[in-house]
Amino acid sequence: MENEYLVGRSIHSVLPVPADRVGVSGEHLKIRVSDDGRWHLEDLNSANGTYIRDDNGEFHRVYSKDITENDIIRLGNKGANSYTFMARRVKAPEDTYYHEFKQLKKLVARQKEEEAEKEKRIEINGWISRVAGLAVIGICALIGSISGVDIDPNTRYILIACAPVVVGLLFSGDPKKLKALRQRRSKIMLCPKCWKPISEYDVEYGQCSRCKAK
Numbered sequence: 001m002e003n004e005y006l007v008g009r010s011i012h013s014v015l016p017v018p019a020d021r022v023g024v025s026g027e028h029l030k031i032r033v034s035d036d037g038r039w040h041l042e043d044l045n046s047a048n049g050t051y052i053r054d055d056n057g058e059f060h061r062v063y064s065k066d067i068t069e070n071d072i073i074r075l076g077n078k079g080a081n082s083y084t085f086m087a088r089r090v091k092a093p094e095d096t097y098y099h100e101f102k103q104l105k106k107l108v109a110r111q112k113e114e115e116a117e118k119e120k121r122i123e124i125n126g127w128i129s130r131v132a133g134l135a136v137i138g139i140c141a142l143i144g145s146i147s148g149v150d151i152d153p154n155t156r157y158i159l160i161a162c163a164p165v166v167v168g169l170l171f172s173g174d175p176k177k178l179k180a181l182r183q184r185r186s187k188i189m190l191c192p193k194c195w196k197p198i199s200e201y202d203v204e205y206g207q208c209s210r211c212k213a214k
């Protein structure tokens with residue numbers, strides 16, 4: 001057996017989509033939940049499409065797709081005319097936002113962890129770059145003492161000067177990745193009800209200070 005949930009601006013919608021969300025069709029989508037816990041989404045040829053958010057906070061258009069109860073779904077194009085919700089709400093429209101905040105907390109924790117990791121790598125890279133020149137001097141001396149071959153002073157200077165640059169290039173992807181991570185933060189740190197930016201305090205506390213959802 002399975003249950004079917006209609007979402008849209010129609011009076012038959014299980015979720016109360018406000019009338020001013022004109023980007024949402026009357027019968028926008030259907031979500032089917034089977035007894036064994038499988039969730040499936042079906043766009044009902046909506047005018048402005050159905051979108052699902054990925055791990056990076058980017059929305060992608062979907063037509064017919066297996067989903068999970070924690071997927072974030074947007075009806076219509078980005079902006080005030082659309083309607084966004086976590087899939088599980090179709091089963092519990094009147095529920096508090098406790099579950100959504102719990103998921104958000106996990107997401108933000110992972111986000112902070114990844115940012116901290118990148119920041120650490122960038123800091124370490126800075127130190128390695130700073131000592132790279134010294135390392136080259138050491139290596140030249142070592143080669144000299146082992147093989148008896150003296151490295152030409154000009155070559156040595158070039159190596160010393162280039163070492164930090166080479167190290168920098170090896171790690172050059174990190175600042176870019178950190179920037180992308182910080183951009184992701186702004187896409188996921190949103191209230192699960194009003195979808196406006198939310199503070200870390202609000203996430204921790206489990207309540208949106210704008211719309212009071214909790």
Ligand SMILES: [Zn+2]
Pocket residue numbers: 191192193194195196208209210211212213
């Ligand atoms: Zn809110």
